Amino acid sequence: MRVRAAGVNPTDWKQRATGGLLGEPPFVLGRDLSGDTSVDSLRVLRPGGIVVSILPVGSGELHDEAERLGGRAARILVDADRAGTREVARLVEAGQLRATIAGTFPLADAAGAHRLGDTGRTAGKLVLTVD
Structure with a gap:
């Protein structure tokens, strides 16, 4: 890890x-x-x-x-500001910051994403996609 x-x-x-x-x-x-x-x-x-x-x-x-x-x-509260957002983008582009994706769902199946999240057994982020 x-x-x-x-x-x-x-x-x-x-x-x-x-x-x-x-x-x-x-x-x-x-x-x-x-x-x-x-x-x-x-x-x-x-x-x-x-x-x-x-x-x-x-x-x-x-x-x-x-x-x-x-x-x-x-x-811990992090304010979303332009400088902070740019730094996060830089870290992602440099490969120093990665998010673990537990699942990807179309927006139409947001309820499915919620059901999976409610199980408490996900390891990572649940992503909704807009097509």
Whole structure:
């Protein structure tokens, strides 16, 4: 996995939360889910750890629970601006940034893409095409 090259150790957090994995609990946990799963993520961290999400971290519930458990919660927000978009395009063209595509669907089958996404078993982006 490309993330391993950056020193990241991906794991199944649900298995980790139930004691299914051995080793030191993570200090930083990246999340791309919202709701109860983000709050549950806090219980996986070692004391003082942080859950970082690309989605809104809620109206305080996640922050409150993080504080109660001795951790923190934060959101990473990237503004879409011209300079940033150009840099992303440059990285793609240079082969330094690639997206994993889990499936491609015609716009007319957007419901099919949603059904696949709802399974929670996709590894990558679902792409809608306009013909």
